Amino acid sequence: MPQFADKDACELLDADHIAVKHLFVDYARLATAGIATDDSGAQRTALAMKICDELTIHATIEEEIFYPALRQALPDTAEMLDEAVEEHQDAKELIADIRAIGTANASMDTLIAELNVVIEHHVKEERDDLFPKAKAEPKLDLVALGKELLSRQQQLHSQMEASPSEV
Amino acid sequence: MPKTSPPNKSTASKASARNKDSGPAQPPASGSADKAVAKAAEANDLVAGMPFNSTKSAEHGFANGLAPQVGATVAPASRLPTGSTLTEENTSEKVGSVAPEGVNATIEPLDRVRVDSSKQALTTNQGVKVADNQNSLKYGVRGPALLEDFILREKITHFDHERIPERIVHARGSGAHGFFECYDAATDLTKAAPFQKAGKTTPVFARFSTVAGERGSKDTARDVRGFAVKFYTDEGNWDLVGNNMPVFFIQDAMKFPDLVHAVKPEPHNQMPQAASAHDTFWDFVSLMPESTHMLMWQMSDRAIPRSYATMQGFGVHTFRMVNEEGTSVFVKFHWTPAAGTHSLVWDEAVKISGADPDYHRRDLWERIESGAYPEYELGVQVFTEEQAEEFSFDILDATKIVPEELVPIRPLGRMVLNRNPDNFFAETEQIAFCTAHIVPGLDFSNDPLLAGRHHSYIDTQISRLGGPNFHEIPINAPVAPVHNNQRDGLHRQAIPRGRVSYEPNSLAGGCPFQAGAAQGFVSVAASLSKQDEQGKVRAKPEKFADHYTQATLFFESQSPVEQDHIANAFRFELSKVTVPAIRQRTVAMLRNASEALAAKVGKGLGMLTMPEALPRAATEVATPEIMKSPALSLLHRPGDGSLAGRKVAILVAPGVEGDFVLSAQAALLEHGVVARIVGPHIGHIPTVSGDALDADASMENEPGFLFDALILADGAEAVAALSQDGHTMEFIRDQFRHCKPILCVGVARHLMRQAGLPISMDKSMAQGGTGLIVVDAGEGDGSLDAFMAAMQKHRHFGREMDPPLL
Numbered sequence: 001m002p003q004f005a006d007k008d009a010c011e012l013l014d015a016d017h018i019a020v021k022h023l024f025v026d027y028a029r030l031a032t033a034g035i036a037t038d039d040s041g042a043q044r045t046a047l048a049m050k051i052c053d054e055l056t057i058h059a060t061i062e063e064e065i066f067y068p069a070l071r072q073a074l075p076d077t078a079e080m081l082d083e084a085v086e087e088h089q090d091a092k093e094l095i096a097d098i099r100a101i102g103t104a105n106a107s108m109d110t111l112i113a114e115l116n117v118v119i120e121h122h123v124k125e126e127r128d129d130l131f132p133k134a135k136a137e138p139k140l141d142l143v144a145l146g147k148e149l150l151s152r153q154q155q156l157h158s159q160m161e162a163s164p165s166e167v
Numbered sequence: 168m169p170k171t172s173p174p175n176k177s178t179a180s181k182a183s184a185r186n187k188d189s190g191p192a193q194p195p196a197s198g199s200a201d202k203a204v205a206k207a208a209e210a211n212d213l214v215a216g217m218p219f220n221s222t223k224s225a226e227h228g229f230a231n232g233l234a235p236q237v238g239a240t241v242a243p244a245s246r247l248p249t250g251s252t253l254t255e256e257n258t259s260e261k262v263g264s265v266a267p268e269g270v271n272a273t274i275e276p277l278d279r280v281r282v283d284s285s286k287q288a289l290t291t292n293q294g295v296k297v298a299d300n301q302n303s304l305k306y307g308v309r310g311p312a313l314l315e316d317f318i319l320r321e322k323i324t325h326f327d328h329e330r331i332p333e334r335i336v337h338a339r340g341s342g343a344h345g346f347f348e349c350y351d352a353a354t355d356l357t358k359a360a361p362f363q364k365a366g367k368t369t370p371v372f373a374r375f376s377t378v379a380g381e382r383g384s385k386d387t388a389r390d391v392r393g394f395a396v397k398f399y400t401d402e403g404n405w406d407l408v409g410n411n412m413p414v415f416f417i418q419d420a421m422k423f424p425d426l427v428h429a430v431k432p433e434p435h436n437q438m439p440q441a442a443s444a445h446d447t448f449w450d451f452v453s454l455m456p457e458s459t460h461m462l463m464w465q466m467s468d469r470a471i472p473r474s475y476a477t478m479q480g481f482g483v484h485t486f487r488m489v490n491e492e493g494t495s496v497f498v499k500f501h502w503t504p505a506a507g508t509h510s511l512v513w514d515e516a517v518k519i520s521g522a523d524p525d526y527h528r529r530d531l532w533e534r535i536e537s538g539a540y541p542e543y544e545l546g547v548q549v550f551t552e553e554q555a556e557e558f559s560f561d562i563l564d565a566t567k568i569v570p571e572e573l574v575p576i577r578p579l580g581r582m583v584l585n586r587n588p589d590n591f592f593a594e595t596e597q598i599a600f601c602t603a604h605i606v607p608g609l610d611f612s613n614d615p616l617l618a619g620r621h622h623s624y625i626d627t628q629i630s631r632l633g634g635p636n637f638h639e640i641p642i643n644a645p646v647a648p649v650h651n652n653q654r655d656g657l658h659r660q661a662i663p664r665g666r667v668s669y670e671p672n673s674l675a676g677g678c679p680f681q682a683g684a685a686q687g688f689v690s691v692a693a694s695l696s697k698q699d700e701q702g703k704v705r706a707k708p709e710k711f712a713d714h715y716t717q718a719t720l721f722f723e724s725q726s727p728v729e730q731d732h733i734a735n736a737f738r739f740e741l742s743k744v745t746v747p748a749i750r751q752r753t754v755a756m757l758r759n760a761s762e763a764l765a766a767k768v769g770k771g772l773g774m775l776t777m778p779e780a781l782p783r784a785a786t787e788v789a790t791p792e793i794m795k796s797p798a799l800s801l802l803h804r805p806g807d808g809s810l811a812g813r814k815v816a817i818l819v820a821p822g823v824e825g826d827f828v829l830s831a832q833a834a835l836l837e838h839g840v841v842a843r844i845v846g847p848h849i850g851h852i853p854t855v856s857g858d859a860l861d862a863d864a865s866m867e868n869e870p871g872f873l874f875d876a877l878i879l880a881d882g883a884e885a886v887a888a889l890s891q892d893g894h895t896m897e898f899i900r901d902q903f904r905h906c907k908p909i910l911c912v913g914v915a916r917h918l919m920r921q922a923g924l925p926i927s928m929d930k931s932m933a934q935g936g937t938g939l940i941v942v943d944a945g946e947g948d949g950s951l952d953a954f955m956a957a958m959q960k961h962r963h964f965g966r967e968m969d970p971p972l973l
Contacts, residue, residue: 005926015930018972022931022965028726029960032802110795116727117763124969 008142009066010131012149016058017123023051024116031109044104048112052095055119057156059088061149070130073139080129087122091115180204197244202253210248210674216241217673222681233493233692238680241673249665249675266664271649273639273661280641281589291321331596332631333382336427337393339441340376341386341475341528342595343535345584347371347398347545353579356496356549357488359608360400362579370399370646373584374598375475375531379430380441385520386527387511388441389470389736394480394502395600396582404645406604407500408624412469413481415565416458418711420619425451444743453752456781457566457711459718459760466736467721467729468510468801473875473961474530476541476812477509479804484602484617485555485562485569487610487691488547495691497555497562497612498547499569501576505542507806509961513736514971515905518872526873530812532587539811539839540585546576559789560717561710565616567717571798594642599628610691615707634658650679712785718760720791724799728964734764735969738771751778759783808959811839815958816874818898819846819862822884825854827912827947831878834951840958842878845869847892855882871898872905876958881913881944889918896922904971906938906964908957913944925972931965938963 007015027047030040037043067081094115101108134140180195184203194211195204221239225231243249246268255265272279289297297318304316312319334340346368353362361369376393377386392411397404416426428434429451430443439445443465452458464470472478482500489495511519519526534541548569550562560567588594601624602617611617628637634657637643652668667675681687722730737757741750750772757765758780769777797803815835817828832842846852846862853859871877877898879889889895899922902909911919919941931937938957942950957963966972 005929007926007929011925011927014925014927018927018966018968019930019934021967022934022936022963025726025728025963025965026936028728029802029805032726032797032800033805034798034803113727117730120727120731127968 006143007146007150009069009140009145009149010134010142012146012153013058013062013066014127014131016054017119017127020051020054020058020119021123023047023054024112024119027051027109027112028116031104031112041104044108044112045102048098048104048108051112051115052099053160055091055095055115057153057160059091060156061152063088065148065152066145069140069145070134073137074133077130077133080125084122084125084130087118087125091118091122094118177201177204180207183207202247205245206247206250206253209244213241213243213248213676214673217677220671222671229692233689234684235681235687235689237683237685238671238677240677240680243676249667249678251664251666255664266662269648269650271661274644274646274649276646277641280593291318292325293321331633334376334631335627336378337376337395338382339380339384339386340374340393340595341531342372342374342588342598343531343541343584344586344588344594345371345373345540345582347396347580347582349580350578354490356490356498356547357608358491359405359488359606360402361398361405362608369401371582371584372397372399372594372598372642373582374595374600375527377441379427379443383524384441385524387471387516387519387524389443389465389513389516389740390441391465391470392472392475392478394478396480396502397598397600397604398606399646400606401647402606402608403647404604404643405606405609406600406602407482408600408602408620409480409482409500409502411472411478411480412461412464413483413499413501413568414461414464414717415483415616416452416461417455417616418457418564418566418707419615420623421615422455423616423619423623426455439743442743444740446744446746446749449741449744449749449753450746453749453756456714456756456759456784459714459756460566460721462737463718463721463733463760466733466740467725468512468732469508470736471511471513471516472527473509473511474506474534474541474812475527476506476531476534476539477504477806479503479508480543483565484614485612486605487612487693488549489608489610489691493691495610495693497550497552499574501546501548502543502582503546503576503804505544505581505807506809506812507961508801508804509806510801512905512962512967513732513739515872515901518870518901522870523873531584533841534812535584535587537812537839537841539809540583542584543582544578545580545582546578548574548576550574559710559791560713561708563612563614563708564711565614566711566714570720570793570796572793572796593640597632597637597640598642599624599632599637599640601625601628605688607686607688610693613693636660652679709785710789713788714784715759716788716791720793720796721799722761722764723794724796726800726802728967729800729802730764731967731969734767734771737764737768741768741772750774752781754778755781805959805961809839810835810955810958813840813875813958814873815840815842815876815878816845816864816869816871816898817842817878817880818866818889818895819844819852819860819880820882820885820888820892821853822855822888823852823860823880823882824885824912824947825852825856825858825860828854828860828878828880830948831880831951834948835955838955840955843869843874845898847888847894855884866892866894866898870894870901872901874902874907875961876908876954877902877910878947878954879909879911879915879918881915881947883914886914886917890921899924900973903939903966903973906962906967908938908954908960908963909940910947910950910954911939911941912947912950913942916941923973928966928972936963937965939966 027044030044063085070077071081094111098108098111134142181201181204183191184195184207195208197208199205199208217239222236225236258264289300291297303319304313305311306313347361349362349365349367351365373396377388377390379390380388394409394411396407417423430448432438432440433445433447452462480502485497485499487495488498555562603621629635636656636658639660652670654668665675671677741753744750754765754769755778757768817831819828828844835842843864844860844862845864845866847866849862849865851859852862895918899918932939940950940953
């Protein structure tokens, strides 16, 4: 199976959705298990930070590239996109709270679960409402948009690796 | 008149002792060689030994009621006066001999009624050997059948009466024998027999069931599962008649027939079978807001367990335990599966119900048959009456749990189910449970639902099992001795010796005598503080009116994936409702438990505007002690990690890498995992090396969703063959959609792509932990550990999207 095949914009964003859901599921499994393993805390902390990083980058590329392209090609999505940006804002606040806690504990478990629910809702709206509109709109070059998203995503990843707090 | 000798006293005694009515003023002298005289003499001595009822005065007053005395007895001079008949000394191969003293032989182990017909000829029920079991008796080969054919008529008549009424609820069930083993003596809590000594074992029979479906209905319906255990203790039978959910829909037995009528197939057209997704159920529950908490459980994945071995059990009601000193505490019973709590997903459950309606029955049978014995730990939450009064909820309310974070579970022992029944009807169908079957050391709370259950079980068994003697059906007979004066009735098995069937008596020396407080069951003298001031009343306690706090607790305690499944289940069930107003009212009720859930369900049902929340029965409720209880999530109990009892499909076709198939099968079997070789057809499948496999299942007869995981073996020709078989894609899609592990070796990856594995999975696969293990040729064996580690996680919900990706 070729890894990181060329994907159009929707596929690329959905790949993020699915990947971060895996992280959320792993986190919940660790946080909920009745018999905690020794390294559960460290694993949860690492997962939480990865979730925060991934979602931050995901929100950034959506806001910088995908949403503006949709606004232009599909003016009737404006309201939906405004709502999506608001949801990003909710997520960003939760991400800030999670990062502030730093090390996994019961409060972080609760916040990650809350973030999970917010993201799940956001993803469902994108998949159910936005993506079909985007895919059906001939004016949108989703392949080119995908390349643009990928390039910015990779750039942000490199930046984050260099200095995690800057992104 | 000739002179005669004086009257012989002994002759007179003989004469009078031979009459069963009227008698002389004086008893005959003892020591007579005449049996009848001796019996009359000894009977008189026996009766005279009890000149009055010495315990009569102790029947009065509260203190005596708490400590009843042992009944008075007198020992007979011999067994003569207590017998039914002098002729019991005459024996035969039918009558046997004299009843052994103090024995009720109907409680002997089941061997006494087991039947094995090896080397035996066919007979009628009267034991007449049947010469011809092929033809009825006719006058001439083409002539009329004859009424005198008793063999035909007996056979047909018995056949015509083979069925008994099925249980009104819990008709669909499966059971097994096993044992309960006590960890440590719990004598501080209880004097109940199973808990008296470390290592003590008690025989048990457990029966698991669905509630709503009929006897032949599917196992994987969305439903509560019955979890009933009969403990054959040495102080009598104790039935812990529980469910796999700790709460119930209703709070009072008065509503039980209404609930069951609502959930059963609708009466006009008898649809739908084994399903709650219909108008009458949701009409009823949305008018009964106390059901909200239970609905959360019923809509959760707990209602579609993977196996009876992977679900919890609960006593539901609050019970009491009583120790030797008479101190009583409240308890809630919990069964925790060693294999962890694991469930199906809804799409899978629906498909299984078509391909294998016996899925759970088969799973239970096969686990036991293969030595992967289902095991459960029994524990209790213990709290005092004083603690209970402080709780924010009422412990008599069957719609409430006691959160484990408030009162932890104390483990008492373990149950292992290690023997399948010999005969389903004789054992699993005829077993009769009752909540009222308890033993000394246990007692009830005043839960009004429990009180109704005490009545209902026995009542239904009288008609289901054909009379009041169902306790004598072998599976129901205790191992503890049974001696009482209950007599007669349909299908009586026991043959009581003697003429006494009442107590007190002196004619049987007072036996069987009342056991008294030291040995017998004495009810806890529970005081009801408000009873006197209130009197008879039909009403509920005030705290019963809090219908939503614990529904919220349950929902908030689930992991996000579980919350999604709950919302999806409500969406599915309510979408099946045909009356929009019922749907609206249910969503209005959910708003009181969780706005987020209600919104999600409303959206899923295409509701443009949300209904107003239902008015609450209680405007003020107590602040709950616990806001979140992780123990309520299925993820809380992943289990011991054992894979025993799981099923894996290895897809094969001609040209497959057969060596890998066999080594994978062997490696999995070492962990108790049953890997089936599944081909386009069963039987001969040539391999790439020139050997052959013998497929024991086909994609047609064992569809993919019946397996816990999938292996796609390498082999160019095999993959080419599988790629042109539509079953293959369904196999893979279902495994993917149900979030199960897939191991894919070499060129088999083409099958994944052909099945439509979305390109957007690539990032997740690079990240790892997807349960999808795609390896190059030759790396299959080296990946089996990773595959089994993925199986330990049971399901990989990271790939679960709604609607599904694939």
